[in-house]
Amino acid sequence: MKITFLGTGVGIPQIGRVQSGVLMDFEGKLLLFDCGCGVLGRILESKHKHTDIDGIVLTHLHLDHVGDVLALLKANWLMGKTDMRIFGPQGTQEWFEKTLDVYDYLKDRFTVDIIELSPGDEFAPEGKGGDCTITCAKTVHTNNSLAYRIKSEGKSVVYTGDTEPCEAVMELAEDADVLIHECSFPVNFEMTNHTTPDMFTLMLEEYPINVKELYLTHLYPHMHGHYEEARHHIRKYFTGNVTIAKDLMVIKP
Incomplete structure (x- = not known):
């Protein structure tokens, strides 16, 4: 398994950071987690081909996590790829249909299979190498936002998307090789629905976890x-x- 951080930023522009996106490579099979604005260009910069992405997994439907989804689908169509699978929380189908309604010229240009997920669901994305399975957990951000635990090749990676530190994510992350957790604001910054270092450590005191590597992302x-x-x-x-x-x-976990 190989992980590429495509975007580690947020909705406010920053030099060197585009919006949220993480690309995971399972023996040559590519799965994209979130696809905010700027991620499509980062795919090219990462030396990957956007047409090689087998599926997109969304944590929630805020613009800085989905802004380049339609741009990616259009780029694929222009290069001859006309199918995609999108996994996401409840409401993903409605969001996609309403977004596509704005662009009449893209209708019927590609086929998108949308699979909506709920906390506790476990699924194996079609076409992924061998033993890849993904488990969902509820996060504290939107009504339907999700975190994911990806297991493949004997390794486990947890990607939180946006969230306050919460028990469900701590349970999901226990014994993981890698935890990719948002950390939007600095110590002592008053905030809800996002994470600060002191909010995170307060949760760790109550729910200590055994994780080898912690990567902080979604940085304001x-x-x-x-x-x-x-x-x-x-x-x-x-x-x-x-x-x-x-x-x-x-x-590489």
Whole structure:
């Protein structure tokens, strides 16, 4: 399994960070988790082909996580690929249909199979190499937002999307090799529906987890100058490695 951080930013533009997107490679089969604005260009920069992506998995339907979905589908169509599977929370079908309604010229250009998911669901994306399975958990962000635990090749990776620290995500992440957790704002920043380092460590005190590698993503401009502070604060409560994710960073669990 190989993981490429395509976008580690948010809805506010930042140099070096586009919106949310993580590409996972399972023995040459590609699955894209979230597809915010700027992610399509990052796919090219990562030396992957957008037409090789087998499916898109969405954590929720906010613009900074779905802004390039239709752009990706159009780019595929222009290159001769006309099918895609999209996995997402309840409401994904309605969102997609309403979005496509705005662009009459794209209707009937491609076939999209949409699979809506709920907390507790487990699925095996078709075409994925061998033993890939994905489990869903509810997050604290929108009514239907989801986190995912991906198991493949003997490794486990958890991607939270946007969320406050919560028990469901901690349970999902237990014994994972990699936890990709949002960390939108710095220590002592008052916030709901997102994570700060001190919110995260308060949850760790109540629900300590055994995870080898923690990557912090979904970083607002407010985090500039506070990256090391965030790492240092979390390391007081977390035994694994803590890394600030960057666009185009590649890891292998």
